[in-house]
Amino acid sequence: MSEVYTVTVDPLGTEVQCRADQPILDACLRAGVWLPHACTHGTCGTCKAEVTDGEVDFGEASSFALMDFEREEGKALLCCAMPRSDVTIEGDVELEQGITMHPVSDYTGTVVELSDCATDTRRLLLDLDREMAFNPGQYVSLEVPGTGQTRTYSMANVPAEPGRVELHIRRTPGGLATDNWIFKTLEVGDEIRLSGPYGRFFFRPARPEPMLMIAGGTGQAPITSIIRHALAEAEQRITLYAGGRTTEHLYNVALFRELQQRYPDRFHYRPCLSEQRAEGYAAGRVTDVLDAELDTCTGHVAYVCGPPPMVDATLKTLMRKRLFPRDIYREDFFDARDKATGGLRSPLLKR
Ligand SMILES: Cc1cc2nc3c(=O)[nH]c(=O)nc-3n(C[C@H](O)[C@H](O)[C@H](O)COP(=O)(O)OP(=O)(O)OC[C@H]3O[C@@H](n4cnc5c(N)ncnc54)[C@H](O)[C@@H]3O)c2cc1C
Ligand code: FES
Incomplete structure (x- = not known):
């Protein structure tokens, strides 16, 4: 049985019990203490926090997401770091209007x-x-x-x-x-x-702006959940740009066409093919189609999900079209290669 330590999460002062073989983030999320995180595998740096007291094992944090000098300064990636004594961390406790976070x-x-x-x-x-x-x-x-x-x-x-x-x-x-x-x-x-x-890539019901949804490959998964939920439970207008190489690579086309018929005033679907021309599909990568079709993105909220290079290219396009980081929610599907190599981390958005 692994040793159990007390993790104090400042500024709340909340105390959470954490096993020596358990990442601190995991213990906090299971105890209902919400802390920012995205990949939970030591790649993105979103969970970086200061350990103000006590000792941690840094675990399998990527050396790109947590640099040596940051370790020396007492920073850790909470999704990897495990306690070696009672510890105190400075948590960036995020609470957003209209959002209930559910324990892991x-x-x-x-x-x-x-x-x-x-x-x-x-x-x-x-x-x-x-x-x-x-x-x-x-x-x-x-x-x-x-x-x-x-x-x-x-x-x-x-x-x-x-x-x-x-x-x-x-x-x-x-x-x-x-x-x-x-x-x-x-x-x-x-x-x-x-x-x-x-994760923190989820629907923001309190934002009334029209939603731009941009998905590459299986990046459609969370986007499908958000769209289906928002159409049923909220009122925002939604445009979906979903990209694949050919018609054989793009899925859920029938689902989104059916939703477009059911919600003609609220939902607009733009399937995009980067390596094939076909009737009913826009030609090009999602970013190219978005670029060509929208003069400006001002006044929208964007949700972007897919492979990191696609997310990165989309962010650049959105920001060129005058959308600011606070209006963009992203999920990068990082994998083990991204962790080992530092992936493609956008200089535009730190997290
Ligand atoms: C928040 C989040 C949500 C995700 N959601 C989805 C989703 O809905 N659908 C989906 O399809 N994917 C999703 N992913 C990606 C998914 O988690 C996996 O990373 C992906 O499925 C690959 O897993 P794997 O075990 O098959 O490949 P892995 O074995 O992890 O290998 C992945 C790649 O890394 C390379 N690699 C492995 N180890 C190393 C190393 N040490 N050095 C260099 N290269 C290495 C491999 O050769 C391979 O190319 C998500 C990722 C994140 C972070
Ligand atoms: S959530 Fe910890 S590094 Fe991504």
Whole structure:
């Protein structure tokens, strides 16, 4: 049994119990103490905080996200750092208007559907052993059996479907979770251990501005959740730019066309193909189509999700079109390569 230490989260002064083998962020999120985080794998730097008292093991923090001089200054990535004594941290406690954050917990999911929905892309449906409350856009962390490792996938289901998790998963050649498990041995009926909900890429109901949704590949997963939820529960107008290489790579086209018919005054769908011309699709990458179709993005709120280079290119386009960082919410699908190499970290937005 691992030693347990007390983590004091300033400025709240809240005390959380944390095992010596448990990341401090994990202990806080499970105790309902919300701290900013995005990747939960030591890559993005969003969870960086100052340890003002006590000792931590820095864990598997990327040396790009946490530089040596920052470690010496007493900073740590809370998603990786584990306590070696009682510690005090200076938490950037975020509370946003109209948002309830839900504590992280463990679940068991049973695979009820595993289907190919596009080239190298699978839709995975899990029935949970109990309901999970979450904000649309958040993600879960799956335990990859027999490896001691976890991988994160965004939920495409809506909070009104709390007993079922829908994931859209892209195959990474040679990937531990995808190529070697989800696309290889995983079957309907298998049980998966998972935890959630995580992340700060979620719908902001208090923002009345029209929403620009921009998704690349399986970046459609959280975007699907946000759009379905917002159309049912809110009033904002929504435009979706969703990109894939060809019609074989783009999925959910029928779903979004149906939503466009059902909500003609609120939802506009622009499927974009970067390597094929086809009727009903815009030609080009999402950023090119966005660039060509919008004179300015002023007055909008944008939600961007997908591979880091696509997110980065989109941010540059949005900012050139006069949208400011405070109006842009992003989720980068960082992977192990990004962690090892520093990925493609935008100089425009630090986190
Ligand atoms: C917040 C978040 C949400 C996400 N949501 C989704 C989602 O909804 N859908 C989705 O498809 N993906 C999503 N991802 C990505 C997902 O978590 C995985 O990273 C992805 O599926 C690859 O996992 P893998 O185990 O198959 O590949 P990995 O085994 O992790 O390998 C990934 C790549 O890294 C390379 N690599 C591995 N180790 C190293 C190393 N030490 N040095 C250099 N290169 C290395 C591999 O060769 C490979 O190219 C999300 C990521 C984040 C951070
Ligand atoms: S959330 Fe800790 S580095 Fe990304």
